[in-house]
Amino acid sequence: MFEVTVEDAFDFRSTEYAELFASSAATAFQHPIWLAQLYEKIVRQGGATPLVIVVRARVSGKLAMILPLVRRRYTLLRVVEFADMRVSDYVSPVADEETFARILADSRTVAAIRKLLRPYDLLRIGKLADRSLAMERLFGIDKRDSMGMSAYSSKLEPTFAGWREHRLDQSYRKELDKKSRQLNRMGEARFECVGGPDAIRTTFDALKLYRGKRFDGSNGPADLLQVPSYFDFYLAVANEGCGGFARTYAFWMNGRPIAGALGLEHRGSLLVILGGFDEAGYRKQSIGSLMFEQIARDCIERGDHHLDFTIGDEPYKRIFGGRPSPMWQIYRAGSPLGYAAHLTVEKLPAAKAFARRVREAAHGKKAKPAPVMVPPAPDEATESS
CATH class of the missing domain: 3.40.630.30 (Gcn5-related N-acetyltransferase (GNAT))
Incomplete structure (x- = not known):
């Protein structure tokens, strides 16, 4: 029914992507301009490698879904993430609800997508809005975990x-x-x-x-x-x-x-x-x-109709009529190292401070050496607005 490929040089300014995005359930952070500029200006300069998974109808070749992802290394740890790079507040597969449901029902397509994700130690995606498409089902993840923060939107x-x-x-x-x-x-x-x-x-x-x-x-x-x-x-x-x-x-x-x-x-x-x-x-x-x-x-x-203050629990958002909506994250370990890294970030009291040191090191600031570098927790990786 579908054909799945990796097209790391995918043209997000193409007509076919513009048409897919316009009919999709994706967010502003998967807009053609946003993703084109993100892959050009940040991904390749930020120590990440593009991983753009493309799903097309097998007979017609029509674009059915795009998963804009990246591969990153944190010393020994190989991580697959959404193409977020700390600038996107909402993530989503680029597909309409009906097509996404058909993809989920096609076991061969799902298996092909999961195979193209590998190898990785940790698959980790945050910033899923409350009503976003169920990306966790695509990756065989049982449930979403709370990010411990909300997004805020004020009705106009x-x-x-x-x-x-x-x-x-x-x-x-x-x-x-x-x-x-x-x-x-x-x-x-x-x-x-x-x-x-x-x-x-x-x-x-x-x-x-x-x-x-x-x-x-x-x-x-x-x-x-x-x-x-x-x-x-x-x-x-x-x-x-x-x-x-x-x-x-x-x-x-x-x-x-x-x-x-x-x-x-x-x-x-x-x-x-x-x-x-x-x-x-x-x-x-x-x-x-x-x-x-x-x-x-x-x-x-x-x-x-709405003024969306996006992710983060700053008090001013409520002052201007913002109403909270929970944000979610998903993860899947691909190796014992990935499982240990996830537990480190989620469970240890010093994890967030450690993640901040990792980020500062990436920007050229002095940081203490560490034997294994782990990815920052999603809430630590959110840019302040």
């Missing part, structure tokens, strides 16, 4: 005034109104959805500066925008997706960006994945909150 109302009334506390609405008046007294404040490569680059340079100060690695993961390959990736997504898939927002003060954000549009939702602001100059004016409020206004004016 037909009008901005209605959204504020239903999603924001009355006292907080008054507080934001006061902060907005303060900001406007400080100079020429202007919010916009940025267009054009020069303005986008100016916004991203500001984001890099602000996020570098806020996420310096002293209390959690260091900011990925400080890594050239990641900066180039986000900037490329913003430019290629401008006017459609990607929206770059900026708050300007007298012509200088004091806050910015990157969002991805997908089926009536805007997923906010990157944000930063001038904390030293405008924290008292709650510039970050004012920016999110204006992003919600822009989304409502465009006809969007």
Whole structure:
């Protein structure tokens, strides 16, 4: 019924993939632009090897499903992961529900997919949304495990005034109104959805500066925008997706960006994945909150239905009406070493600290030597927004 191959140079910008994605149950993080730029800018430069599993109808050759994966080595450990690379908040096979069910029912196809995954010590995939396709069944995994964190989405109302009334506390609405008046007294404040490569680059340079100060690695993961390959990736997504898939927002003060954000549009939702602001100059004016409020206004004016703050339990998401949805992970050991590595990350108290040392070593920071390097836990591998 199906033919399964590995096509590590698969063209995610091709017409056949665009058609598959459009009809699939996949997320914004499997969009053609996102995956094309991720494999080009990050995967090959990040110590990973592409593993793109392609399923086609045997008779017609029509594309049926894509599994965008990678192979990675952590010293002795061979790991198969989703093509996440710490930038994707939701993962999913790229297929529609009906086709995915037919693939699961075809034992030969399932066996072929599992064979192409090998060899590995550990198959590990996190960031599965609550209602995502049952990827665990494809890999012969009994159940999902909780990631211990949620994703948050705020339902948008037909009008901005209605959204504020239903999603924001009355006292907080008054507080934001006061902060907005303060900001406007400080100079020429202007919010916009940025267009054009020069303005986008100016916004991203500001984001890099602000996020570098806020996420310096002293209390959690260091900011990925400080890594050239990641900066180039986000900037490329913003430019290629401008006017459609990607929206770059900026708050300007007298012509200088004091806050910015990157969002991805997908089926009536805007997923906010990157944000930063001038904390030293405008924290008292709650510039970050004012920016999110204006992003919600822009989304409502465009006809969007949800503002998705994606994965992570930061308190501000609830303040803006975000409702939690659990996130899941799956794993399968392919060797005793893989089983031991999984237990190390999941069970030992020092596992997360150790995983952080591994990540810092990958970015050129000094780390203590270790006899066996294990992959970071999925929650430690999530970029802060």
